[in-house]
Amino acid sequence: MIRRMLSLWNLLGVLVLAVGLWAFWASGNTTVSNAVNLPSEDQKAKPGPKALRLYFADPSGEKFIVETRTVELGPDEEVHNRALAELLKGPQVQGANPVVSPGLPVPTVFLRDNLAYVDLPAAYGRLGLGTTGEVMLVYGLAYTLLDFSDVQGVRFLLDGKEIDSLGHLSLLEPIRRPQ
Numbered sequence: 001m002i003r004r005m006l007s008l009w010n011l012l013g014v015l016v017l018a019v020g021l022w023a024f025w026a027s028g029n030t031t032v033s034n035a036v037n038l039p040s041e042d043q044k045a046k047p048g049p050k051a052l053r054l055y056f057a058d059p060s061g062e063k064f065i066v067e068t069r070t071v072e073l074g075p076d077e078e079v080h081n082r083a084l085a086e087l088l089k090g091p092q093v094q095g096a097n098p099v100v101s102p103g104l105p106v107p108t109v110f111l112r113d114n115l116a117y118v119d120l121p122a123a124y125g126r127l128g129l130g131t132t133g134e135v136m137l138v139y140g141l142a143y144t145l146l147d148f149s150d151v152q153g154v155r156f157l158l159d160g161k162e163i164d165s166l167g168h169l170s171l172l173e174p175i176r177r178p179q
Helices: 008-027 079-089 122-126 131-146
Strands: 048-057 064-073 108-112 115-120 153-158
Touching: 048 079, 048 131, 064 079, 064 131, 079 108, 079 131, 115 122, 115 131, 122 153, 131 153
Parallel strands: 115 153
Antiparallel strands: 048 064, 108 115
16 A cells, blocks of 8 residues: 555656645745836827817717817827827717716826827726726727827726726727727
């Protein structure tokens, strides 16, 4: 009986198990940061009038109503950030509903390799939206940015860190234009 338990295969299996447990324990002591290094390059558009397409919720919360709003860009104003600021002001067209609760801070947008990174302030993590509200928020922000030719996809951060979701909707992959 003891001879069977001490066979070469059993000893080899115990050795592999011990090495695996040691490797798992050793890797648990490392700290993984979810912070994303965002670019600092200049993203300013020419000053002057700029037409923005903003995506607001319809009354049923099932689709978007697109509002085109012309704004005057200042000399040091970034167009992507201004678009989200206008979106957070709420709709001006009849029958459209805001995708964001009034009074929330405006997210910051950074571009890298045709990907827009939307850094949501910490308050967005505490909204507690239902599935429909979260879809309207995330896709309203994303579609507004995807209307710019230099944006091919949108990733979301929360307070400077990568996030999996705001509660319901997976944000692991960038949101891209519908095909």
